[in-house]
Amino acid sequence: MAEALVKAVQSQFGAAVLETHNQHGDETIVVDAGSWKDIAAFLRDDRRTQMNMLTDLTAVDYPDREPRFEVVAHFCSLTRGHRLRVKARVGFEDGEGAEIDSLADLYGSANWMERECWDMFGVKFKGHPDLRRILMYPEFEGHPLRRDYPAQKIQPLVPYRDVDNIEKLPPFGDDMGMSFGRQTHAFGSHEE
Amino acid sequence: MGEMKSTTTHVLEAGEGQGFATTRFQDLLGWAQKYSLFMYPFVTACCGMEFMAVTSPRHDLSRFGAEAPRFSPRQSDLLWVVGTISQRQAPVLKRIYEQMAEPKWVMAFGTCASCGGFYDNYTTVAGIDKIIPCDVYIPGCPPRPEAVFDGLMLLQDKIASGNREPAIVKPRTDPAVSHNHGVVQLRRSKDA
Numbered sequence: 511m512a513e514a515l516v517k518a519v520q521s522q523f524g525a526a527v528l529e530t531h532n533q534h535g536d537e538t539i540v541v542d543a544g545s546w547k548d549i550a551a552f553l554r555d556d557r558r559t560q561m562n563m564l565t566d567l568t569a570v571d572y573p574d575r576e577p578r579f580e581v582v583a584h585f586c587s588l589t590r591g592h593r594l595r596v597k598a599r600v601g602f603e604d605g606e607g608a609e610i611d612s613l614a615d616l617y618g619s620a621n622w623m624e625r626e627c628w629d630m631f632g633v634k635f636k637g638h639p640d641l642r643r644i645l646m647y648p649e650f651e652g653h654p655l656r657r658d659y660p661a662q663k664i665q666p667l668v669p670y671r672d673v674d675n676i677e678k679l680p681p682f683g684d685d686m687g688m689s690f691g692r693q694t695h696a697f698g699s700h701e702e
Numbered sequence: 703m704g705e706m707k708s709t710t711t712h713v714l715e716a717g718e719g720q721g722f723a724t725t726r727f728q729d730l731l732g733w734a735q736k737y738s739l740f741m742y743p744f745v746t747a748c749c750g751m752e753f754m755a756v757t758s759p760r761h762d763l764s765r766f767g768a769e770a771p772r773f774s775p776r777q778s779d780l781l782w783v784v785g786t787i788s789q790r791q792a793p794v795l796k797r798i799y800e801q802m803a804e805p806k807w808v809m810a811f812g813t814c815a816s817c818g819g820f821y822d823n824y825t826t827v828a829g830i831d832k833i834i835p836c837d838v839y840i841p842g843c844p845p846r847p848e849a850v851f852d853g854l855m856l857l858q859d860k861i862a863s864g865n866r867e868p869a870i871v872k873p874r875t876d877p878a879v880s881h882n883h884g885v886v887q888l889r890r891s892k893d894a
Contacts, residue, residue: 645825646790646825647789647790654823654824654825659824661823661824663824664789664823664824664825664828665789665824666789666792666827666832667789667790667792667793668792668793668796668833670832670833671831671832671833671834671835673831
């Protein structure tokens, strides 16, 4: 069923379909980034495919490949009950030039997923109506799910407060826990 | 609970149904304050479920004089930070804290609020004490209601005694010791 789907896309777009493979029964096609939007429109509108739902859209970072990012879209047809995964490779090795057409005017769900993809990976979606960060705050610098983002790097919005006596922060010493329970009640002994 | 147990309190008996007590003003004030905590629940994550259990009739936080939640920081004096605080949310929490009138106290409910928990990444504040001062830490993921009661009673002790040092709730019994009848046994390998 899904193989016919791949053949339909291949017959329509020819060389724009770079490679195909099948993983556990899920068909995947890797397409040229320039035909990204045309293929999505074909998948949505053609009578054989009828992909009326964009389930997921994200990216994968392969830092040692030359088109560094793989933008992945999962299409699903609720009427015909088949699925297809479409990938496109974009971006230079330094992370620049990661641009691809937006699907936001074809699929409503693409709007926020593309914003997330921009936020996390820095892939620009050309023609997106509102390409802002969606999870991180506007002051955040960089894209945290890129492989070269330092794992320990945090960018606090509020400056951390100065604490004079840093030993008072956790972990505490043995004597700084409950004043009851371990029978170290300081002021409970009532004077007769 | 309930009686004034300060060492500076002296009850002078003058017959049946009469008499008076002398104490220091700070002791009287602390005794009054510790049973009239108006709490502001800043609930952000899964610890909120345990907070609901604490406040609902089965465990019943109102037994401890901390019954009334106030959803305006200007009317409350105990800030419960229940759950993970993200960097994006940190300015909100700081502003809530700053809007509360003195005297005010802060409880870190759960591991995430106390130190960030296992969220050691770009998006989570590693403990609310990085941005606001914290009085009592309640570890646990989430903490049991009994641990929360320990935390509240610990805070009440601290209020009554005027102690503003941060403190942490510890287990009543050390599980490593109690399950082995007082002896911590290390598992031996087969070769030994």
